[in-house]
Each structure stands twice: as structure tokens, then as C-alpha cells.
Amino acid sequence: MKTKGNLIVISGPSGSGKGTVCQGLFRELDNLHLSISATTRNPRGEERHGVDYYFLTREQFKSMIAGDQLLEWANVYGNYYGTPQQPVIDAVNRGLDVILEIDVQGALNVKSKYPHCVLIFLIPPSRAELEMRLTNRGTDSAGEIEHRLQWAEKEIKEVHKYDYLVINDDLVAATKRVCAIITAERCRPRVFDIDSLLQKY
Amino acid sequence: MKTKGNLIVISGPSGSGKGTVCQGLFRELDNLHLSISATTRNPRGEERHGVDYYFLTREQFKSMIAGDQLLEWANVYGNYYGTPQQPVIDAVNRGLDVILEIDVQGALNVKSKYPHCVLIFLIPPSRAELEMRLTNRGTDSAGEIEHRLQWAEKEIKEVHKYDYLVINDDLVAATKRVCAIITAERCRPRVFDIDSLLQKY
Numbered sequence: 466m467k468t469k470g471n472l473i474v475i476s477g478p479s480g481s482g483k484g485t486v487c488q489g490l491f492r493e494l495d496n497l498h499l500s501i502s503a504t505t506r507n508p509r510g511e512e513r514h515g516v517d518y519y520f521l522t523r524e525q526f527k528s529m530i531a532g533d534q535l536l537e538w539a540n541v542y543g544n545y546y547g548t549p550q551q552p553v554i555d556a557v558n559r560g561l562d563v564i565l566e567i568d569v570q571g572a573l574n575v576k577s578k579y580p581h582c583v584l585i586f587l588i589p590p591s592r593a594e595l596e597m598r599l600t601n602r603g604t605d606s607a608g609e610i611e612h613r614l615q616w617a618e619k620e621i622k623e624v625h626k627y628d629y630l631v632i633n634d635d636l637v638a639a640t641k642r643v644c645a646i647i648t649a650e651r652c653r654p655r656v657f658d659i660d661s662l663l664q665k666y
Numbered sequence: 667m668k669t670k671g672n673l674i675v676i677s678g679p680s681g682s683g684k685g686t687v688c689q690g691l692f693r694e695l696d697n698l699h700l701s702i703s704a705t706t707r708n709p710r711g712e713e714r715h716g717v718d719y720y721f722l723t724r725e726q727f728k729s730m731i732a733g734d735q736l737l738e739w740a741n742v743y744g745n746y747y748g749t750p751q752q753p754v755i756d757a758v759n760r761g762l763d764v765i766l767e768i769d770v771q772g773a774l775n776v777k778s779k780y781p782h783c784v785l786i787f788l789i790p791p792s793r794a795e796l797e798m799r800l801t802n803r804g805t806d807s808a809g810e811i812e813h814r815l816q817w818a819e820k821e822i823k824e825v826h827k828y829d830y831l832v833i834n835d836d837l838v839a840a841t842k843r844v845c846a847i848i849t850a851e852r853c854r855p856r857v858f859d860i861d862s863l864l865q866k867y
Binding site for chain 1: 786787789791792793794818819822823825826828829830831832833842843845846847849850851852853854855858860863864866867
């Protein structure tokens with residue numbers, strides 16, 4: 466009786482545990498589809514085209530912008546990042562919930578285009594906790610960590626525009642909460658074929 | 667960081683499995699409070715005052731109406747039914763989610779008073795399935811069953827006014843979905859003390 470999938474947008478600062486939570490979702494729930502972003506930046510390390518990102522030339526990316534083929538996009542320090550629209554629409558039409566891991570500006574842009582999309586903000590309980598995670602990760606310089614913390618401080622001010630806020634105080638609990646949100650959103654009257662239900666009464 | 671509880675309203679026709687699902691919620695989740703309705707009808711069988719209902723005189727009930735002490739109320743075939751407001755407010759202020767099992771008219775009245783309350787509609791997948799459950803239950807006459815089916819047909823037309831629709835095709839799955847909805851609603855930005863979170867960043 467269910468017809469379409471939902472658009473689930475997960476945002477949160479670098480170090481919030483977003484990636485790990487998303488991996489957990491795919492272990493716990495069926496009927497999910499992970500959206501792959503497009504970018505003009507160069508691949509790093511083991512990153513693969515079509516798996517981690519669609520790595521595009523600037524010309525390819527600009528032609529997607531011109532053709533309105535991106536759900537959202539941004540230019541970050543000279544590199545373009547964006548979400549190709551067609552794979553998202555195809556998956557939603559097949560009844561899959563699409564998971565988008567994007568930043569706050571992108572999330573709010575998706576919301577303005579698709580008001581029914583579901584915005585989830587994932588964040589550690591405090592700046593001190595976020596700093597500790599970034600430090601323990603050991604991939605960023607002190608300057609980069611400071612920059613990420615300032616960015617988090619800026620992004621969290623938009624949390625009231627989100628549908629849900631998940632405090633990542635514990636990875637297992639946070640993953641369960643995000644699973645619950647996705648399960649709950651599958652129970653929205655709008656995702657059902659209500660006419661067909663009414664006919665059965 | 668969480669401050670207030672939510673008002674969770676569960677509606678559904680007699681025979682929808684509402685009572686069994688509610689029992690399941692209390693096994694699965696903490697921090698719940700079941701609202702007890704007041705009524706002027708006589709106790710049946712084993713029903714106890716303060717457990718199944720608050721059994722009141724008509725004078726007591728009318729004085730609660732006059733004093734605006736009911737969250738919602740209705741007169742059904744000469745008997746009054748209603749939800750005492752103060753215990754609900756007290757529980758919500760203590761951070762508990764309050765579960766109200768009430769009919770569609772009552773649910774919509776609560777929504778107009780408390781727009782943030784969460785309306786869940788629980789229903790078997792079809793009229794035939796509902797009829798089978800009512801028949802197997804063996805507590806109602808054929809006439810009563812027909813009356814309940816007609817009532818269900820009328821109530822289900824309001825489902826689009828609900829926040830969530832849970833099809834009770836399987837009791838365990840339906841209970842899990844309602845648990846997920848309650849867990850998700852605990853992640854709404856409005857239930858957090860956002861100022862205190864921002865101060866931690």
C-alpha cells in the first residue's frame with residue numbers, strides 16, 4: 466500500500482559520526498539507497514568514481530547546473546559539490562528511502578525544493594567532545610580542527626530549521642534513533658496510497 | 667538536555683489492536699505515562715476507578731467541563747467521556763511522554779488545543795480483517811459489530827489529518843512502528859533545550 470520513498474537528509478559537522486551512523490542504517494534497515502555526490506575535486510587515497518563520489522570535470526559539473534540536474538550544489542573553496550537529481554528521483558519512485566549526507570546549506574536548499582524531505586541533524590553533545598573526536602581521528606591539522614569547530618558552531622545555529630536533532634552521545638543509541646526516525650517517516654499518511662486504503666473500508 | 671515530554675494520541679477502531687499495542691509500548695519504552703479517561707458510565711466487570719477509568723458522577727464531570735479541566739470530552743449516547751488535563755500536563759512537565767487512547771473527534775480536539783501533539787492512527791489493513799477480529803473476539807453482537815465497522819469507515823476518512831498511519835497487519839511489527847514514532851518524536855528540536863546546546867558550542 467506504500468508508494469514512494471522518502472528523502473532523508475543527514476547533516477552534521479565533520480567528526481559527528483555521520484558516516485558511521487549511515488553505515489549502521491544500511492545494516493539495520495531495508496529499502497535504503499545512498500545518494501552519491503558529484504564533485505570536481507580530485508579523488509583522494511582509495512576514493513573511487515561512482516562509489517565515493519562521481520568525479521566530474523568542471524565542464525561536466527557546469528553543464529549539470531545549467532541543465533537543472535542537481536538537487537543542490539555549492540562551490541567550496543573553488544571545488545564544486547552537488548547531488549545529482551535523477552538517481553534520487555528514480556530511487557524514491559521505486560519506493561526506496563534515499564539517504565543524503567550533505568551540509569546544512571545543501572540540506573536547506575533540498576528542503577526548499579522538496580518540503581517533505583526529512584532533515585536530521587547529528588551532533589556530538591558539546592564542542593569539547595567534537596574536538597576530542599577530531600583530535601583522536603588524527604587526520605586533520607590543528608588549524609583544520611579549529612576551522613571545523615568554527616564551522617560546526619556556525620551550522621548548529623540552524624538546527625531549529627531541521628526536523629530532527631540527534632545528539633550522538635553514544636554511537637549505538639544515535640544509530641537507533643536515526644533508524645527510528647526513518648521508520649516513523651515511513652508511517653506518514655502521505656507515503657501511503659490512502660484512496661486504495663479507503664476502498665478497503 | 668531534553669526538557670518536556672510529548673503528547674502521543676493513539677486512535678483506531680475497536681478491534682484495531684490499540685490496547686495490545688499500547689501494552690507493548692510500555693514493555694519496550696521508558697518514560698511513558700498512560701492517560702486515564704474520566705467517564706460517567708457505570709464500571710463493567712473488573713473495571714476499577716483510577717485504573718481503567720475515573721468513574722465520576724454527572725455533576726462531577728460537568729463541574730470539570732465548567733472549570734476547563736478536560737483536554738477533550740464528548741457525550742456518547744448519554745454518557746460523558748473525557749481526558750482530565752492536569753495529570754497530562756504534570757507528566758509532560760516531568761519529561762514523560764503521555765499516551766492517550768482516544769477517538770478521532772477527541773484526537774482532533776486535542777490537536778487544535780496542542781498543535782505539537784502527535785496523532786497516530788492504527789488500523790487493520792481492511793474492513794474484512796477488522797470484521798474478522800471483532801468476530802473472533804466474541805464480545806460483540808452482530809449488530810454491534812456492524813455498528814463498529816460503520817464507525818471505522820467514518821473515522822478512517824480523517825486519516826489525512828493524522829501525523830502517522832500504522833497499518834496493523836502484524837502486531838509485533840505495528841508495535842515496533844509505534845515505538846519508532848515515539849522515539850523519533852523525542853528527537854524533535856522543540857523538545858530539546860536548544861539554548862543550552864548552543865552554549866556548549
